[in-house]
Amino acid sequence: MTPLRRPYLAGHGDDSYRVSHYDLAVQYRPDTARLSGRAVIAAVADRRLAEVPLDFAALRAERVRLDGAPARHLHRDGKLRVRPVRPVPAGTPFVVTVEYAGKPRPVRSLWGDIGWEELTDGALVASQPVGAPSWFPCNDRPADKATYRIAVTAPSRYTVVANGGLVSRRVAGGTTTWVYDQPVPMSTYLATVQIGRYVPVRLSKGPVPQEAAVPRRLVPQFSHDFGRQPAMVQAFTRLFGPYPFPDYRVVVVDDELDVPLEAHGLSMFGANHVDGHRGWERLVAHELAHQWFGNSLTVAEWRDIWLNEGFAKYAEWLWSQESGGEPASAHAARAWATVAALPQDLKVADPGVRRMFDDRVYQRGALTLHALRHTVGDTAFFGLLREWTRTYRDRTVRTEQFEAMAHRHANRPLDKLLRAWLHEHPLPPLPSR
Ligand SMILES: [Zn+2]
Structure with a gap:
């Protein structure tokens, strides 16, 4: 029998319930860096729940509902504790809805500032390991995988990339709402939103479709630096087994990043990782490999x-x-x-x-x-x-x-x-x- 070992991030995430689906809708304005959002979280109680503890950092919870009815809640020290009138019995499905707003900030951690981060002109999310609560309330432990729908509304001049497949794009009054559907179970730390002034670049139509969102000025260098990525997908498919998701995307932000970072079905790189000489190709391989090791198997x-x-x-x-x-x-x-x-x-x-x-x-x-x-x-x-x-x-x-x-x-x-x-x-x- 394996001895009981204390988790590395005890107090972060909670094993008293499991989330099956996150339905997230956020509005973001890069000029004011303000975000407002609504999270509809469908979950199942694993134990009798006197409260539902969600990880939620600095944004303000404005309205909280449990199964459609207004719910008492306490938001303190990174936890949003939703208090049902009567405890939720073990095995019971329930839905928590949180409406929230504020200026998202990364979560301070032992490994630096992580999560939603403002860029010079846009935003990115890189949450490993504890940054997800910077932009939505969640059960932030890697073992609690769920499906997602992520809708992001931003001014129409921005491109928005999130996890999963783009299912719709609606323009209304100068803003565009991008809706992504993620049917593959995903850990919270791999959920991402990328907002920036990007142009699309197609690297491969198939068998694994590969697209990129890149600042216009970097497209020529990018096309060279990532030109061998389709061959890389082929090689890794042969060595590791089938690519685990429907497609793969890359986002190059127009700021420098210390390191590239993986998300589920996509990876993000800094402008400094594109040099026109394949100077960072080993990291292109590293982030791609995480789709098998880290994202599919977590x-x-x-x-x-x-x-x-x-x-x-x-x-x-x-x-x-x-x-x-x-x-x-x-x-x-x-x-x-x-x-x-x-x-x-x-x-x-x-x-x-x-x-x-x-x-x-x-x-x-x-x-x-x-x-x-x-x-x-x-x-x-x-x-x-x-x-x-x-x-x-x-x-x-x-x-x-x-x-x-x-x-x-x-x-x-x-x-x-x-x-x-x-x-x-x-x-x-x-x-x-
Ligand atoms: Zn890595």
Whole structure:
């Protein structure tokens, strides 16, 4: 039996209920940076609920309803607590409606400011791991996946991109309402809205349609830098299994970003990640790989973040090799030397909440996969990855599940290898053949 372990972000998200659908409608004006919205949240009680605790940061809840009737509520310290007249019995579906308004601000966190962020001319949302409550009330834990409808109204000169497929675009009095439907279950941190002065660029019509929204001035460089993305989708489909969603989109904002970021079915890059020389192609590969590892298969608990980042990092090395660059083994040797020179005080499968995004999680996570590949061979390794993405598609995952599946694909015992790479401090030697 697995011992009970405290979640990394205890107090964030709540396991007393599950959300099945978020229906979000927000109006945003970039010139005043004001947002007003309405969230209709359909959920089911897992336990008897004396209150429904929603994560909701700094916006003001103006009206709250439970199953259509006005509900008492208390909004304090990042929680909107909705109080039913009588407790909601376990197993009962219920609907919370919240109307809200204000100036959205990112959520302050151990990893910087996260969530809804104002751009020079527009806005973006990048919420990993705790930023979603900056723009809508939610049950903000990655294991609670739900479907979404996201309607965004903005001045008509802006392009709006959100998760899922665009189902309608209505113009009225100088504003346009963009409605996106997301039928694939998605974690709150991967929900996004992108608002900016963009032009559309089509990278591929199929089999995985790939579109982009890019500032006009960057289109020529972008077309070169992302020109090999369709080939990348093909290569990853062969190695990892079918691309998990109906399409893939990229947004390039007209501001600089520290790092590109993944959302469900799309990724966002800064203007600084487009240089006309494919200078950031490894990150194009990294964010694309997150669609399989992170977005389709999502960590149930942040402790297992290497299942996102180690895999996305390894995808960078695989793409390098696939595209005629350095082989993965050269990247692995370099990464091993880098990690070897750093303190050996981090466990990949339990890095600690402050070090979730430590570069060693990425590098050693990728090295773990490389070591595993060299131990079991290519056929077993990529067979494992494809079974992994097929079995847990649209679901949540844990390290133990990956280890159990790896054992089944190996023709030799892996306990020692996986324990040393994932659960112990010292950096193991890189297997060579
Ligand atoms: Zn990543």
